[in-house]
Amino acid sequence: MAQDPTLVAASDHWTQNTPAANRPHLGGYVRLPLAMLRRHDAPRWDWYAMYEGSHTPTRVARAEARLSEHEIDDLDLRGYQSLYVRGSDFQGRSALLLQSLEAILGDESIPPSDRFMILARSAAGELDRQFRPSDCGAYFELSQRIGALIANLVGRLRVTPSDIFTIRTESEGGSFGAHALYASAYAVTLADALGMADDNNRRQLAIGALLHDIGERRLPLENFTKSSLSEVERQMIYKHPQIGYEDLLGRDGIEFAQLMMVYQHHEWVDGHGYPVQILREEIHPWARVLAVVDEFDSLTCNRIPQASITLEDTIKHLSASSGSQLDKEAVRCWTSLFRRR
Ligand SMILES: [Fe+2]
Ligand SMILES: [Fe+2]
Structure with missing residues (x-):
């Protein structure tokens, strides 16, 4: 083609x-x-x-x-x-890199996209290490730190979705940490392009996206890498937004909008999503933004590498899902960011 x-x-x-x-x-x-x-x-x-x-x-x-x-x-x-x-x-030695991460990322002699590359390479593995079934406290703490860095680098210094995509496609596939990190960076760029993010809330949005699949940690990981699932396994996966929401509810520092990103990121604007099949107006705007970039990252860098598709086919898929699964305006804005000006 x-x-x-x-x-x-x-x-x-x-x-x-x-x-x-x-x-x-x-x-x-x-x-x-x-x-x-x-x-x-x-x-x-x-x-x-x-x-x-x-x-x-x-x-x-x-x-x-x-x-x-x-x-x-x-x-x-x-x-x-x-x-x-x-x-x-x-x-x-990536743990050593994490120790001096803020200082390195504050180095203005390094272009912002290169600083994002350093952040992505070091933070994705650490997010994976803190992704523990028994406790989400360490992951939550780490997401506060990494979310602030993403908001600053990607939002304030304007790293573009194409830069992020380039860095993403040369990394090692779709581990949990990598998906959370790139979905967060993409969410910040899309919210900025839609005029929804500012210096006050960009960090909260980045953190919410880092947390969005935290409910997956209590489900069997092999379910996420199987090419076909039984109905029982599928129903189990459908529970991850609810599990994540319940784990984070009442935690110090969590915002309502972040909880909605966790709880509603698989709702469809036509009411056919999960967990509760609500309609567009009832889905929080940040969850609608996240849904687009979550789908984008899952399609381009799937946890099953053979299931990943090209950028061009992903854009077509998102456009076809616009108005049914995904929010029309968010899809139009996101796809326009990947087109030549
Ligand atoms: Fe999810
Ligand atoms: Fe996700």
Whole structure:
């Protein structure tokens, strides 16, 4: 099928704007901004570059020996704005990265989209680690911190949905933490575009989106990665908004709008959703915004990788669901953000 030329696809963006060395999808490696090499509070890793014409990455810096400013400038001048770290090395030291996350993200010499990349790479795994069936307290606490960072970076500094999508599609699929983090970032961009978010409520919206599937933690995880479900399993999944709502109700610091994001994000505007099949006007506006980006992220980065579909097909699916499953205005706004201006 021919590609829709008006869509700003991630692959398109990369082909046109970056040298081969900086392109994503290098299996087993995590792409990070070159600027992190300049920061003395960043964890020490072995760093790799993909040189033009090469099929394997070349190590350009060892963990135990920092590159000089001159050597970093040289890589920068040659167009290597991002380098790679082995996935296993990254996981081993991502907790160290989290310790200095606020300082690194406050570094104005790093472009906002690169700062979002650092946030996404480090926070998704930590959200997964705090996703415990027995207790949602640690996850709730972490969501306050990460939500504030997302609101600031994505909202105030205007990281675009296309930037987020590019970073998203080169990460490791649809873990719970990754889905929560990207749904949150997307929700902030959509609410901003709809004129619904401001400096006061953007953080609350980001946190609400990080929490939206928290009820899933008490359900068997394998149910979320099966390609076909029995009726009993399906009914169990339908309970996650209610479970999440009950777990968060009465918790210090939770807002009504956030509770509605958790409880209503699978309601359909035509009354055919779940858990209680309410109609559009009864669904909180933040839950309607979240429903669009939740569906977008689930379709493009499904927990079952084979079930993921292209950006173009996702846009078509969202448009077809507009007015029945999803809010018309929110879908129109969201799809317009992925089209060339
Ligand atoms: Fe959900
Ligand atoms: Fe979700």
